Amino acid sequence: MKRIELRKIISKSLQGVLGVISSILFTISFPYFGWNFVINVTKAFENIGFSIDLVGRPGTYDPGAVIVSGLYLLTILLASYLTIKKTKYKLYGKIILFSGILMTIMVFVLVSSMIWF
Structure with missing residues (x-):
């Protein structure tokens, strides 16, 4: 009986550790790859003839950062839903969900900072 409880505790602990680590790695890497994806899609639309501004004026929000943050949030919601x-x-799915919702603001700030540099 105690072995089964110990396995459950180890399983929950491992899920927690893996959830935090994978969430951190995904949050760090997503702004760069998401921004490159948005730029490539925007270039394709500009080749067709549309004009899309990804960088806002100083003191305003950046549309590109909003798009990448939205993609991040949708990806996190889909991944956590499928995991749960x-x-x-x-x-593991719940940790990804809650940390992803909290980190969406950080992704916005990272992409917004990356745009201006």
């Missing part, structure tokens, strides 16, 4: 509903790792 389709696997047995419920805690």
Whole structure:
């Protein structure tokens, strides 16, 4: 009986550690790759003839940063939903969900800073 409880505790702890580590790595890497994706899609639309501004004026928000933050939030919501509903790792999915929602603002700030430099 105690071995089963110990396995559950280890499993929950491992899910927690992996959830935090993967969330941090994803949050650090997503602004760069998301920004490059948005630039490439924008270039494709500009080749067709549309004009899309990704950088705002000083003192205003950056539309590109809003787009990347929205993509980040949608990706996190989809990943956590699939993890919670389709696997047995419920805690892992919940950690990804809550940290992702909190980190969306940080992704916006990172992309907005990256745009200006």
